[in-house]
Amino acid sequence: MLSAFASAFRTPDLRNKILFTLLMIALYRVGATLPSPGVSFGNVQKCLDIVESGADNQVFTLLNLFSGGALLQLSVFALGIMPYITASIILQLLTVVIPRLEQLRKEGQSGQAKITQYTRYLTLGLGVLQASAFVALARSGQLFGGACDQTQFPVIPDTGKIPLWLTLTALVITMTAGTGMVMWFGELVTDRGVGNGMSVLIFTSIAARLPNEGITIWQDDKTTFFVVVGLAVVVIAFVVFLEQAQRRIPVQYAKRMIGRRMYGGTSTYIPLKVNQAGVIPVIFASSLLYLPQLATSFAGQDTTNRTILWINRNIVAQDKPAHIILYFMLIIFFTYFYVSITFNPTEVADNMRKYGGFVPGIRPGKPTAEYLDFILSRITLPGALYLGIISILPNLLIGIVGGGQALQNFPFGGTAVLIIVGVGLETVKQIESQLMQRNYEGFLR
């Protein structure tokens, strides 16, 4: 992999693309740490300290993870890439539902351009919405889960020089504009850089937290630091290995009469990945598990309601067996759910049959679909177990080591490591394949 990077840097075209991507990442990070106008930087830092040293307060974990910590800092790019992702997902969904949009998509470049345009408008719309919501939350102190007293450390102080409504409006406009910028960066990376813009920016956000958390652990306990680093290497290696594991089902096409050499079925096959579902089941499961926490937080801190207390103690608390088991089961369920929806054996079998393809030794149509289904069910089990184990790793650690707050932020568990490795692999693969082609052209010149 390192040699791939080295030779990528020797290819001017590719080098420029990589440098461009790095530049975008740098700009993105600058914006993510740049405080918005009207926000008290000092008070925000104090609140963050309070939150981090607090007990098990998982405020907006997923969102904050995707924004690289920018959200809680109320920076210019506080909203990060999330509104853009949400808008893209909504548009994708609408395309399936609304015939006119579907037709537009089929029209190719011109239609696609229109859909892109809608996505951009929607992103800005969502940006305004979310920015307003977060600004309101910040004012009321809810952004930090009520842990940070707003009369003591007001994050958006009313200085009296400028009317407050003007400050708040400026803040919303700034954050929305920031969202627009992030979206633009993402598109630029996709167009002129390496990798998919959205993925690269998410990768950046997650990776950006690592040094910070590393330092925290280091300051806490040197031995733990080395254990964590060692563990991280093992986990990453394990993930890289399993992400690339696949079962290949050979397929043969009977369409050409002449000039066909008998193939051992090596080049034409259906690759079934062990982790066919990617990171989605984990995101679904953690989003679902976030709901009880949200619900109980409405009940307030000092409730005496037994059910709520029980939920708080067993489901919300991340080191309790109930939470861990529930999380694990949900991931297993969503893995099967996702795979069954995205990989429809009947559809694949029909497609193969349509173009004259078949699995050697298996008749087309229903028998093929059944065969694919059988293999898929078998390969999904280890995939689901793997996803579950990686995801609950940090929770287990908290349980075993005993709630050391440094480990709570263990950055190599669940979503983070899956996304980091996934995006990393994808990007390296893209560089590699471009490199392959370039080197090749190099032969001729």
Add this chain to the structure above:
Amino acid sequence: MGLVSKFNAWRRKLQEQPGTTIDLEPMQALLPLIEEREAELSELTDDELRAAATALHQRDDPQDFVEACALGREAAKRALDERPYDVQLLGAQVLLAGHVVEMATGEGKTLTAAIAAAGYAAMGPVHVITVNDYLARRDAEWMRPVYELLDLTVGWVNESSTPEERREAYAADITYVSVSEAGFDLLRDSIVTDTADRVHREFGTVIIDEADSILIDEAKVPLVLAGSTIDEKDSPVAIAEIVSGLRRDHDYDVVDDGRTVHLSTAGLAKVEALLEIDLYAADQVDSLTAVNLALHAEALLVRDVDYIIRDEKVELIDEFRGRVAQRRRWPDGLQAAVEAKEKIRSSGGGTVLQTITVQAFLTQYKKICGMTGTALPVGDQLREFYKLEVAVIPPHLPNVRKDWPDRVYASAEERDIAVVNEIVAMHATGRPVLVGTLSVAESEQLAATLAEEGVECVVLNAKNDEKEAGIVAEAGSFNAVTVSTQMTGRGVDIRLGGSDEKDRERVEGLGGLFVIGTARNDSRRIDDQLRGRAGRQGDPGESMFFVSLEDQLIERYGPEPMPMGRADADGAIEDEDVRWAIGSAQRVAETVNLEIHRNTWRYNYLLDQHRQLHAKRREELLVTDAAGELLAERAPDRYNELSEELSEEDVLRIARTIALFHADSAWSEHLADMSELREGIHLRVLGAQDPLDEFHREAIPAFRGLLAEIDNRTVKEFEELEIDGPDWEPADAGLVRPSATWTYVVSDNPFGSEMERFFAGMVKLFRSGKGVKGN
């Protein structure tokens, strides 16, 4: 450029509208200078003019537009008694600058190209690519006097040209040739075993007539050179008979816009019962293939739409031009299957020896430029695929043709009635009518209906293309009704009042030529080409398209559900949503074609690199003693042994022959392997992999292995071969006629992206209200 036009250009660029064009102003500024120079040149004798032309050709700066245009104009004036208009000189300048020029029909593209060709001649050989053989010959002979006054030689090639004639034609300064002939000559050159057998020389400039048709529509067509036939174990005739007994929608299903067909479970059982075999048994792959091919021939290829039978031969119809495609065959046994279906003698199949797409062939030229009536709509594609820019030349006289909005009908039947009524009404006044239909069968049917109505018409379709030019030229005569397939007669002018224009004023009084399209084509450009037959050089004219909601275009590419509008008693529909849907269907069709082109190019790009690398190695083997050196090094014993028996020269010759044989056969196998790989690569999407990347990942090592394999086989053969004397010849693969085209899966991702699949699945789940299997 004025401020306003600059702003408009900027705005278009910002909005990414197709149609950013290059600026003509600097070229317009040269026109007075050309006129001045022309005045000087007109004083010269013919010989002095030739001398002036020679002087230009010998100059280091052949891109002197003023001199080139002035010489061209003067030569045309003397040779053809025709002084090129300013717009033609503008066009020539655009060509000389290396762009694609859009000029309307009848603006004199042939002469424009000739002036540019003469200008390019100093930079090496110039090929003018014409649409067909007839035009190659006609244009070359027509322009010959002009070229002779400029001291240039001209040649032309057509299908029946002998190798000697070809060599001579390509040796001329300027060669007129169709793209398939030029391409096939390159393919044949690439497998010669003696350099003297080659016909092409270096590739210099190419000027392409009807550039959109060749650079875009035909670009993806692979030109294929096929060799010896493999014995066919199963008689395709027997299987064709079994397949012809199957019923559509019962025994087999046609899907994917009529691109593919497959047996249903019932049909499969029926075929297996009749053949008494299990088609999916491991040893029955050949029978299965034969059945698939027979089914394809039976269900997807329709006589008189996709092909015609002429002189006991199957001849393909070009889908974009509606005329017989020269030298084209279906690949991989499909041709034989069609022949079996029509019960005519098989012309034999063949292994693919060499192949190149039209696009890859054209990129061999150092400089590409071209002209067409419809370049602007494909401006983006020309830029994407060839880095070409488009310039629009205003017509010499303004276009006054009236283009009516489409007339839309609910059913095809109602539409056909309306078409006939319109023709009858127009014909009653004596006004010439040109009708464009979609297929040969449709044109004949329409002609029959018209005959019943007492309207005499001339039918122009793939069946009589040799008379085409003559018929088209007369389409503007008083009282003429001409029924044609879509693109016939590109390159031939329709003059009002007939080719001699004797009734010109009378026809003009009636409103000029009336063009009717019986359905919208798959591309707006082709519609525009048909419209462009009327309104030549400021002539009056009108055009009108009839559309029915049952048209293939609408059914395949229209939105789901299709808006139906409200029809009146005749079935006519006036509805904005319907109009949008029709336009949208055409845009979708264009996109599908573009995607096929783009994908073909993406996958062929790498293959073309392979082809060039292989060609380089083969050239080395052919012209140097590389093969001898290889064998002397790798098989020294055998080499020395032979060197004692035979002369050095003979050993080298034998070494070369063996090496070339293996270079060719290994290459042929590589091509087959790559087609096989390409066929199933879309399945990789299911593992979240990019098919193109995966293709590269497999193809590149395969090619690396190929070059080593050639050497190994050569060495092995050399060591084992019984060589009985200096006259030894290998059992050479006999060459058969070239063949072409096979459609792949439209997109390399038929399943949609993972997200799309997920949402589609979720929507299906909620709509059906049922649970999903597996959870």
